[in-house]
Amino acid sequence: MxxxxxxxxxxxxxMTRRSSESDLGKLKEDDYETKSGTETTEMEAPSGDDQDPSQHPKRKxxxxxxxxxxxxxxxxxxxxxxxxxxxxxxxxxxxxxxxxxxxxxxxxxxxxxxxxxxxxxxxxxxxxxxxxxxxxxxxxxxxxNATCPNCGGPAALGEMSFDEQHLRIENARLREEIDRISGIAAKYVGKPLSSFPHLTPRSLDLGFTNLGTQSGFVGEMYGGCDLIRSISGPSEADKPMIVELAVAAMEEFLRMAQAGDPLWTDQVLNEDEYLRTFPRGIGPLALRSEASRESTVVIMNHVNLVEILMDVNQWSSVFCGIVSRAMTIEVLSTGVAGNYNGALQVMTAEFQVPSPLVPTRENYFVRYCKQHSDGTWAVVDVSLDNLRPSPISKCRRRPSGCLIQELPNGYSKVIWVEHVEVDDRSVHNIYKPLVNSGLAFGAKRWVATLDRQCERLASSMANNIPAGDLCVITSPEGRKSMLKLAERMVTSFCTGVGASTAHAWTTLSATGSDDVRVMTRKSMDDPGRPPGIVLSAATSFWIPVPPRRIFDFLRDENSRSEWDILSNGGLVQEMAHIANGRDPGNCVSLLRVNSANSSQSNMLVLQESCTDSTGSYVIYAPVDIVAMNMVLSGGDPDYVALLPSGFAILPDGPGLNGGGILEVGSGGSLLTVAFQILVDSVPTAKLSLGSVATVNSLIKCTVERIKAAVMTDNASCR
Missing domain, CATH: 1.10.10.60 (Homeodomain-like)
Structure with a gap:
């Protein structure tokens, strides 16, 4: 067999059956079998009740x-x-x-x-x-074994190894989360948390693997940083309901994308008309409805756009400033005819704003892709909370996605709809105007990011080298390698600057000041990061200066010495410049810092700056000269170690012009500053409080320098 x-x-x-009868010319399906082994002849006899003594065994x-x-x-x-x-x-x-x-x-x-x-x-x-x-x-x-050598008690933070400190901080954080959930559970179900034995604080001491792995209530309730890791694939009984939900979501999305007044008025959804058009049950009163629609034309063909949206890795990479993490839980259908038409994927994702002051939004949803009779493609998401009901779900995706229409010359028209119900009461006050306006997570931000990334991709695929690149970039391969390295730098920055706690970082909540988030991690086997103990510090603040003015100030190498402490007042020279978009601010640069400090002399800095109507970034990282020469000659950039730092600049509201009124929402900026510092090159080294204090001081000093420079410049321009 x-x-x-x-x-x-x-x-x-x-394997064919031999027969002495000449009338058996037709081959039957059970006459053939393929098998490995040596070329041989063997007998195969029936077994059990099927054996007929009058028949001879079949020879194969x-x-x-x-x-x-x-x-x-x-x-x-x-x-x-x-x-x-x-x-x-x-x-x-x-x-x-x-x-x-x-x-x-x-x-x-x-x-x-x-x-x-x-x-x-x-x-x-x-x-x-x-x-x-x-x-x-x-x-x-x-x-x-961890004890204090002086008093014999538990060791203090400065005397612990990285692993000990990581475990204690994580344990304390989980205990706080359990206390919070206990209150919520008692409120909604009338039971204290002790009624759920698998969620008692004692289970945290025995191991973290019990959290988020139970069925139904636990996985959803725990949400937070364990949502993506804890959710398993849908059951067989759920799959028919998921298909029905996806089909209904596609129908609703198409009507939402193509409808006009009265459903949409100036791209603002009429909630009353929506409820009349799409009747549904009453959801939790704490959830606020947030809906937006935006359209644009991008320089990418429709086939590539669909592939990006249906490949979770490409999707996360292109929208790295919005998608902090994502995973495909199960593929229910791969599509037909060799493409994604009819594809169904159950997914989890976490969406972020580049600031530690805005909580992330986690979703468990199904993504459905379909090509319609007129040739347009539609990709729609809808939450699966109805299959996993939870009284404290903080974000639910109503039918959302994009409609893609093919245009000549490799262009596509995209209509994007974002429709969610969300509890955003924990958003920091300075970010509430931005979030409430829909600009933080809405369709305009998705479309603006997609348009900018399409321009960047088109630039990376270009084979011609503009004259401005010829100083140090001598080949198309070197240009592509430098852009690829910059892309990894941007992605690494975005995964560490937001409020997500699901990455390799450990938040040191008991250290630093209230307005600076300090995180740490151990880097050992990743060739893209230097080995050792890395600290990251991030802070966000409001400043009454327009976003464009701050962006131009931070990306200009001539003003770098005004805020960059590491440049030590030295001259900064741009060695290479690669434009990757229509806006002159969208570019990748290689800078040389000629510092008076001999230990930092001739330091190279890779920098990418990018901007659109919803936000801007200036991200940079020191790079080794030898490694950068390898990249410029077309070598593989994946093994170049980077620790990116930089800035995320967002408008403080929906484009208001307050005529000089200095308050949030009047046309100022929300600036996030983030640094990554290698405090020790030995991964097993002890983490001291002095290192945390140094990083805190560095970020605070930089913030003060930036405020002093741009506020003075802004006052002189009035």
Whole structure:
């Protein structure tokens, strides 16, 4: 019989039944089987009740496929692992095989690839398990032995190793979260948290893996930083409901995207008209409705746009300033006809504003892609909270997404709709005008980001080198490598500047001042980061200066010495400049800092600045001269270690002009400043409070310098 786990890598066999009767000219499906092994002849007899004593056992003969047949089917398998009947018949005619032989070869090949993939995954999981087991033992040993040499009590922060400190801080944070949830649970279900034994504080001492892994209530209630890690795929019983929900969401989205007045008035949704058009149940009273619609024309063809939206890695990368993390939980359908038409994916994602003062929004949803009869593509998301009801869900996606229409010359028209229900009461006061206006998470920000990223991608694919790049960039390959390195720098900055706590960072909530968030992490095996203990500090504040003026000041190398403490007042020279958008502020630069300090002399800085109507970034990182020369010659930039720092600049409201009134929402800026500092190159080193204080001082001094410079400049321009 067929045994799927006994394959040889490149040898397939077909098996035909021998018969002395000449009238058996037709081949039946059960007459063929492919099997690996040596070329041999064996007997196969029926077993059990099916055995007929009057019949002789069937003799089967194994034939090895020719090398040409194997090569042709291998090549076809790479392009199409699931050929249909027509493709199998055509392939069998070309190779001189029966269609059933081709069918069974592909069945066995798929089983072989699946078995190899599972073995590889098992090896990875086994190694990861051993690593986690060893790390857990180190934690237990460290906690058992950590004492103060003076008093014999528990060690203070400055005397702990990084691992000990990480565990204690995480434990304290989880205890605070449990206390908060206990109050909410008592309010909604009338029971204290002790009624749920798997959520008692004692479980935190035994291990963190129990959190967010229980069914239903626990996974949703815990939300926060464990939502994405805790949610499992939908059950078989849920899948038909998910399909129905996706189809209904697509219908609603299309009407929302294409409707005019009275549903939309100046791109503002009429809530009363919406409820009349799309009747629905009453949701939690604490959730505020937020809806927006925006359209634009982008320099990208419709096929590539659909691929970006349906590939979670590309989607997260293109919208890294908005999507702080995302994951595809399960693919319910890959689509038909070799594209994403009809594709269904159950996903989780966390959306952010580049500031630690704005909580992230987590969603569990299904994404549905469909090509319509007129050729347009639609990609729609809708939350699956109805399958996992939770009384404290803080964000729910109503049908949202984009409609993509093909235009000539590789352009596309995009209509984007964002429609959510959200509890945003914990947003900091200075960000409330921006969030309430819909600019923080709305359609305008998605569309502006997409338009800017399409321009950037078009620039990275260009083969011509403008004259301004010729000073140090001598080839198209070097230009692409530099842009790729800058892209990784921007993504790394965005994942550390927001309020998400799901990344490798540990928030030191008990240190620093109230207005500066300090985080730490241990970097060991990532070739894209220097090894050691890294501290990150971020703060956000309002400043009564227009965003464009702050952006131009921070990106200008001539004014860098006014705020950059590390440049030490030295001359900053731009060595290379790559424009990647219509706006002159959208560019990647390589700067040389000629500092009076000999230890920082001739330091190189990679910088990317980008701006659109919804926000701006100036992000930079010191780079090693030898590594940068390798990148400029077209080498792989993934192994260049970076610790990006920089600025995120947002408008303080929906474009108001207060005529000089100095208050939030009058046309000022919301500025986030973030630094990453390598405090020790040894990952096992102890973290001292002095390092935290140094980073705090650095960021506060920089903030004061920026305020002094731009406020003086702003006053002189009035």
């Amino acid at each position: 067929f045994q799927p786990n006994t394959f040889e890598s490149h040898h397939m066999f077909d 003969r194994y034939h090895r496929h020719t090398q040409r047949q194997i090569q042709e089917m291998e090549a076809f398998f790479k392009e199409c692992p699931h050929p249909d009947d027509k493709q199998r018949k055509e392939l069998s005619r070309e190779l001189g095989l029966e269609p059933l032989q081709v069918k069974f070869w592909f069945q066995n090949k798929r089983t072989q690839m699946k078995a190899q993939h599972e073995r590889h995954e098992n090896q990875i999981l086994k190694a990861e398990n051993e690593k986690l087991r060893a790390e857990n033992n180190r934690y237990k040993e460290a906690l058992g």
